Structures are given as structure tokens and as C-alpha cells.
Amino acid sequence: xxxxxxxxxxxxxxxxxxxxxxxxxxxxxxxxxxxxxxxxxxxxxxxxxxxxxxxxxxxxxxxxxxxxxxxxxxxxxxxxxxxxxxxxxxxxxxxxxxxxxxxxxxxxxxxxxxxxxxxxxxxxxxxxxxxxxxxxxxxxxxxxxxxxxxxxxxxxxxxxxxxxxxxxxxx
Numbered sequence: 001x002x003x004x005x006x007x008x009x010x011x012x013x014x015x016x017x018x019x020x021x022x023x024x025x026x027x028x029x030x031x032x033x034x035x036x037x038x039x040x041x042x043x044x045x046x047x048x049x050x051x052x053x054x055x056x057x058x059x060x061x062x063x064x065x066x067x068x069x070x071x072x073x074x075x076x077x078x079x080x081x082x083x084x085x086x087x088x089x090x091x092x093x094x095x096x097x098x099x100x101x102x103x104x105x106x107x108x109x110x111x112x113x114x115x116x117x118x119x120x121x122x123x124x125x126x127x128x129x130x131x132x133x134x135x136x137x138x139x140x141x142x143x144x145x146x147x148x149x150x151x152x153x154x155x156x157x158x159x160x161x162x163x164x165x166x167x168x169x170x171x
Contacts, residue, residue: 010101011108012036024122029114031144032076035151036107039069041169042158043100050165051096062161065154066099067091072151073106075127079143080110084128084135 015037019026043066051063060068071089078085091099114122126137127146138146162168 010040010104012040012104023119025114025117025119028080028122028143029111031148032080032107032110032114035148035155036104036111038152039073039107039155039158040104042155042162043069043103045167046096046162047165047167050162050167053161053165055161055164062158062165063096065157065161066096066103067094069151069154069158070094070099070103070106072147072154073103073110075147076143076151077106077110077113079125079127079140079147080113080122082125084130087129087131 012033015033019030046062051066052061054061054064070091074089075085094102122140125140127140127142128135128137130136159169
């Protein structure tokens, strides 16, 4: 029962209504909400055999892909809050449930931050990465062609991997 309650509390079970107007922030909100919605359903009810699946020895497993998606969602959240992303990261000790929940909550936090933002304020944000003492910054445009696009791509991989392991998405 508590697992069902926790699942019901996770964001992006639905994508929500269209925004009332178009702006840089509302387009980003819809893009991130679309990613969250797709990830919510792609990652739901994965089995142990799904998590270890990899299409070849050179490829990442589904579990490793979920870890990568967690890092991308954190980057999306941090960029929306204008915070630095610290590298390297290690998510290997997290459970599947923790990865899934954390990814969805990071995406929700990004949406919430964008909803509270004054018009056109996103143009002042940067995507920042810190490795040791060095910080590298990119214009926020990088968020679209970088982490958001990458996360959409890898969410599609999860859908494909599920089909291969005999656990397709519920229609």
C-alpha cells in the first residue's frame, strides 16, 4: 500500500494543460514536463532483469542509463536554479526506486523554478559545471541541445530496452 501511495505522489503521471501563452520559460516548462511525463512511464515498474539488460557488451545497461538520466535531470534542475553542477558524480549506491524518484523530483523542481521566474529571466542563467576547482559555463541555450535533448534520447532507449526484455509500456 505504501509503495502505491509513493508512486501516486510522483510527478508527471500526466503532462498537464497547455500554458496560456508562449514565452521562453513556458516553452522550456512544456519541454521539461514532456520529458518528465515520458520518463515517468518509461521507468515505471522496471524489473531486475530489465535493469541489467544491455544490448551489447560495449553498451550501458538500463540501470546505468537510469543513473545517467538522474545526472541529466539534476543538471536540468541546477541550470533552472542557476546553480553549479559538480562533477564527477556517483549514483551506483542508489536503488532503482531512489533513481526514479530523484529524477522525477529534479525535473519537477526545474519546472517549479521556471514557473516562478520573471519573463525572460532565463537569459541570465548559465549551465555551469565544476570539476575540481575549474568551473566551465555555457549559455542556457546549451540546456536545450545538451541535457534536455540527451535525456529525451535516453528515455527512448529505456522504452526500447523494455520492449526487448519483454516488459513493454502499458498502452
